[in-house]
Amino acid sequence: MLILLPPSEGKAADGSGPAVDLAALAFPELAKPRKALMAELGRLAKGRAATALTVLGLSPNQAAELEANRDLATAPTLPAADRYTGVLYDALDLPGLRHDAPEAYARAEARVLTFSGLWGVVRPTDAIPAYRCSGGVTLPKAGSVAKLWRQALTPALAPVVANGLVVDLRSSAYAAMWRVPADVADRAATVRVLHERLVDGVPKRSVVSHFNKATKGRLARALLVGDVAADTPKELAVALQDLGFRTETAAPAKPGTAWTIDVVVDSVA
Template sequence: MIAVLILLPPSEGKAPDGDGPAVDLATLAFPQLAKTRKALMAELARLAKGREATALEVLGLSPNQAGELVADRQLSTAPTLPAADRYTGVLYDALDLPGLRREDPEAFARAEARVLTFSGLWGVVRPTDAIPAYRCSGGVSLPKAGAVSKLWRTALTPALAPAVASGLVVDLRSSMYAGMWKVPASAAERTATVRVLHERIVDGVPKRSVVSHFNKATKGRLARALLVGDVVVGTPKELAEALQDLGLRTETAAPSKPGTAWTIDVVVDSVA
């Protein structure tokens, strides 16, 4: 049975600096994306070097985040870190790829083969891809390039087709990054979109909602468990059963129409 492919969003917050050489686009996963990556790097750097107020508005930053423009000004020369170390925040703290690299090299090797992190600047990266710090979310629309999500839909569709030609796809992306690339209809029956719902009892009635912290922490732990346990399943139903074996409460919904993915809701009712 073929191993699962895990799709993740990036983190808005990123580790600063680095100790690797400047980014080499030819060494990143899916090198056929280099042309789009190079064009976005160039426009992002021009934007960051221009009028500060304009750059902040385009990138969706507040005035007290102006310091983040420095990273975008230096994209082509800044030191790099592996994506496993660059991405931080609740989801990546729970996933803890650096910890896997130290303590469970086999699980980290599985992460390198099975985890794809989506990015407004790079399209997708694998954990060992060396990238500089940057700020460019998947929802940004640049003055010349336009909406980065649209650019990536065009570029990623052919690039990722071989990666989803077989095996189960576990989609843990947020809606913003899900908009960058849609799993093709041919893989939809093998795709599970995972949602995390926080359940509270209000006046004796269960109420469910998406709470950012619970959502991110649970997805990070879920991805880690799949890697550490070398979980290999072939269908969304089997994935739901595997998650239940890991102690998670799940509810599964079949596709509402042909060519769409399954949905697995992970219900969290305690502090994550």
């Protein structure tokens, strides 16, 4: 089983590890685009702040976040498990697993892939510096980050998705960086989280960021702690129900596309 996650906009600052070693990161064949993006983000951060903020989709109040991109090649690092913070990663709590449930953390090392606008994909143990680059940006030189990574990740990920279930918890910006191949679709499940509430006595569903991220973090953690061994989307849906999640499963709308599993939460989730 592979569990695909988005990164978090929020990241732990600083770090205690040595500078990033591109050859030591998972999927070292991605070193060339990683190096090019690091260089462009560094140039952008050292240039006109207003331009950098616009390109990266940041507000003037977020200007301090540009500093992380200035010296990416020499900045101190942290494992991705510690670098990514925010609602999803707080609920997943990889550092807690590492301390309290080492077997579950070992499963995370093997099964969790975090997609990143800068790194493409990383595993929890990959040592990376703080940075700011979402998967939806278009850079002046590199162009669309999503397109760049789609071209690089398609061959890079082919061996790791050749067998087993793919559980896709990514947001749309990161789903655009790698699309489930048609020959993998029958064993891939896109998981959506829907918030259900009563409006004038009628159930209404919507996507609410907090519920979405927190539930995905809890779900990923439950799969790792429970050592769930589902091989198909249907088996995954049953396993999630056994773990206490309310699920609804939909078969692919057309051949070559992934299954959909909706996890429904209410206001007290």
